[in-house]
Amino acid sequence: GAGVSQSPSNKVTEKGKDVELRCDPISGHTALYWYRQSLGQGLEFLIYFQGNSAPDKSGLPSDRFSAERTGGSVSTLTIQRTQQEDSAVYLCASSFLGGQTDTQYFGPGTRLTVL
């Protein structure tokens, strides 16, 4: 596609439920990143994929958070047993890592509200 897409754009859930957030990166981009944007914490890195592997998961805040990427393309971020502090905008970005620093292109985000 023309850009990074994310779905859903908005998700409202009840505390304790599981949610899945989807990211479709730009075709051909090898790297995929998840970030979280919240009022209290600003923009935080969550996890990085190179192909289908996740060599850096250091930003995942707890074991309730997990992510996978399949076919070197679509990625899903799963939050289990959601808590109110999980409310945030979840951003996905992709890039083509070909050597020097490569530009990350961001999707529009999924706004998650946990009631």
Added chain:
Amino acid sequence: GNSVTQMEGPVTLSEEAFLTINCTYTATGYPSLFWYVQYPGEGLQLLLKATKADDKGSNKGFEATYRKETTSFHLEKGSVQVSDSAVYFCALSVGSNYKLTFGKGTLLTVNP
């Protein structure tokens, strides 16, 4: 660890005023530096970047120079427009995975 500090907002200017948003960083290693912009209701967009000391990134009239001696990457524009109203984020990346570390963001409002 890596961190980015940028001036707290909000910043309110009149059209055609000069803009400076300060950004300083600490990094283990030799970072690349970025400014991202988030317009109202839109996603994050790369505004400009610099990958080595003394490089100047520029785009849409905005400029920032990578100053290693002062660990800074201040954003400037000589004459702002109403359409520049947005949140501006300074960021860095270090290492082979290029994950971004962001500042807290600065809200800029430009009045006609």
